[in-house]
Structure formats: C-alpha cells, structure tokens
Amino acid sequence: MRNATLSFILLVGCVFCFAIASRGVSAPGGGFKPVSSVHSLMNGQGMMFKQIRTAIQNKNTPERGEVIEHLSEVLAELSNVNMYQKDAADYQGWAKTLRDTALELAEEGEVKTPDEDRLKKLVGEIKSACGACHDKYQ
Ligand code: HEC
Known part of the structure; x- marks a missing residue:
C-alpha cells in the first residue's frame, strides 16, 4: 500500500x-x-514574396497599394508562424526580422503615395533575412 x-x-x-x-x-x-511543414510554409513565403515584388515593379498593378499591403501582411504572418518551427535563437531571430520588415512594407503599401525607394529598400532587407536563414538552415 x-x-x-x-x-x-x-x-x-x-x-x-x-x-x-x-x-x-x-x-x-x-x-x-504550426500545422504545415516548413517546406510548405516556405513555398507559401516564396509565392507571396514573388507577387509582392511583381506589384512593386509594376506600378500599373490594379489596387497596387492594397496588394502590397495585404500580401506583405500575409508574408509577415507566415514568418510569424515560422518562429514556432524551431527553438534555435538565430532561426527565430531571422524569422522575426522577416516578420517585422514585412509589416513595415505593409504599412508603406497603405500610404497613398508610397516612397518607392523605401519599398525597394524593404524588399532588399527581406531578401537578406531569407538568405541569412537559408545559408544556415536550408
Ligand atoms: C528563419 C528561417 C527562414 C527564413 C527567414 C526564410 N526561410 Fe525559406 N527556408 C527555410 C528552411 C529551413 C528551408 C528548407 C525547408 C525544406 O525544404 O524542408 C527553406 C526553404 C525555402 C524554399 C524552398 C522550398 C522548396 O520547395 O524546396 C523557398 C522557396 C523559400 N525557403 C522561400 C523563402 C523566402 C522567399 C523567404 C523570405 C521572404 C524565406 N524563405 C525565409 C527557412 C527560412
């Protein structure tokens, strides 16, 4: 007992x-x-980022600002989810940088006349965040 x-x-x-x-x-x-694999999440991030860049390059895109705003927010959310995919501090750091930079891009899309240089600069920063994480983890 x-x-x-x-x-x-x-x-x-x-x-x-x-x-x-x-x-x-x-x-x-x-x-x-997260319910998706990193692989699927990345394919989603890739698609979002491609469409965002296309909209930025093509100033005649209908509802261009809204496209940039909404797709950038979705990209930010995907990266937000990506923060839960690994415990490593550097992995989460890059995912957070991507999330925060994509949110800045979304804000720039919201303004009536976006600053084109700032749009390009933010796209460059996002690219760097993708690359930094891929160098180590892809
Ligand atoms: C915090 C880390 C991290 C960040 C930031 C990141 N990725 Fe990835 N990415 C990965 C990992 C890990 C893989 C490998 C996953 C796999 O294939 O299973 C990958 C793979 C990929 C792939 C290949 C998927 C395939 O079909 O083989 C694409 C496309 C991709 N990422 C796009 C992006 C884009 C675009 C960005 C930036 C907007 C980005 N990623 C940012 C971690 C990251």
Whole structure:
C-alpha cells in the first residue's frame, strides 16, 4: 500500500515536471503548434514574396497599394508562424526580422503615395533575412 502511494506520487511528480519542462522548450506564446511543414510554409513565403515584388515593379498593378499591403501582411504572418518551427535563437531571430520588415512594407503599401525607394529598400532587407536563414538552415 505504501509502495503504491509512493509510486503514485512519483508518477504525478514526473508528469508535472514534464509539463513544466516541455513548456520551457516550447515556442514563444506556448501552446501554439504550426500545422504545415516548413517546406510548405516556405513555398507559401516564396509565392507571396514573388507577387509582392511583381506589384512593386509594376506600378500599373490594379489596387497596387492594397496588394502590397495585404500580401506583405500575409508574408509577415507566415514568418510569424515560422518562429514556432524551431527553438534555435538565430532561426527565430531571422524569422522575426522577416516578420517585422514585412509589416513595415505593409504599412508603406497603405500610404497613398508610397516612397518607392523605401519599398525597394524593404524588399532588399527581406531578401537578406531569407538568405541569412537559408545559408544556415536550408
Ligand atoms: C528563419 C528561417 C527562414 C527564413 C527567414 C526564410 N526561410 Fe525559406 N527556408 C527555410 C528552411 C529551413 C528551408 C528548407 C525547408 C525544406 O525544404 O524542408 C527553406 C526553404 C525555402 C524554399 C524552398 C522550398 C522548396 O520547395 O524546396 C523557398 C522557396 C523559400 N525557403 C522561400 C523563402 C523566402 C522567399 C523567404 C523570405 C521572404 C524565406 N524563405 C525565409 C527557412 C527560412
């Protein structure tokens, strides 16, 4: 009887410790789990980024500002999700840089007359974030 009680206490203790330990290594925010593979996520990021650049290059794109705004926000969200794909600090750092820069691009798309140099500069910064992470992890 005493042994059974002791085993029970140990078991509960283990489950409790495991719960704490797994919270510690989980991605920021805790509890959230991406449902897509990194591979699919990247294909999505690739498509978004291509369309954003096409819209920036082609000033006659209908609703150009909105296209830049919405697609950049989606790119930011994909990168936000990407932060949950790996625990490594550098991986999350590059994903965060991409997310934040894409949000800046979305804001620039929102303004009536976007600053074309700033659009190009932000696209360059996004490209660098893609490249930095790919150099190590792709
Ligand atoms: C924080 C890390 C990280 C960032 C930032 C990142 N990627 Fe990736 N990317 C990866 C990893 C990891 C792979 C390899 C995944 C795989 O193929 O399983 C990859 C692969 C890819 C692939 C190849 C997918 C295929 O079909 O083989 C494309 C396309 C891609 N990324 C696009 C982008 C674009 C565009 C950006 C920037 C807008 C970007 N990625 C930013 C981590 C990143």
